[in-house]
Amino acid sequence: AQSVTQLGSHVSVSEGALVLLRCNYSSSVPPYLFWYVQYPNQGLQLLLKYTSAATLVKGINGFEAEFKKSETSFHLTKPSAHMSDAAEYFCAVSSDTGRRALTFGSGTRLQVQP
């Protein structure tokens, strides 16, 4: 069984401030982990993914995430928020043990204040 918990349904930061979106996972086997972003009225877009090659994963738009097995976490960060980062962010896990679908968290809506 696999699951994802995203702490904080809403996060608000000032433009230029650090962005930290939290994700904890549960998986009975080594996981594959993903972050997706959803802009208003659009589908989800892949930001980055962890597939065991490196624990620090860099994605698009300056985002990165670090896989920490001991903490079962895969938090998303960006050093300096931009107004265009305002969106909803989803963490997802796949154990790829035959069930080919991703399990998504409930999402975190990021607001960026000017």
Next chain:
Amino acid sequence: GAGVSQSPSNKVTEKGKDVELRCDPISGHTALYWYRQSLGQGLEFLIYFQGNSAPDKSGLPSDRFSAERTGGSVSTLTIQRTQQEDSAVYLCASSLGGPTNYGYTFGSGTRLTVV
């Protein structure tokens, strides 16, 4: 096509009516997934297709929900006798293979409102 196309983009239907939602995946993508996104909720998995077969339909919430895929391409999600709790955004995604190597490409979704 260049992306995953879903139609209609919006659908308002009366309770008890049947609806069909269509997904046109990226050409050559063998895997196709349907998810449901309810207000304030994450994405709920519905069904996965590999080619025309559905090895995992464990997420379909009731027997009112069905889906098919023909020609390894277009998929249709059908909801019979719609209920108000079916109101949600229905998202389709396609992939060359499993999500671990290729990731998903999502469509923009169909917003279903049952009144």
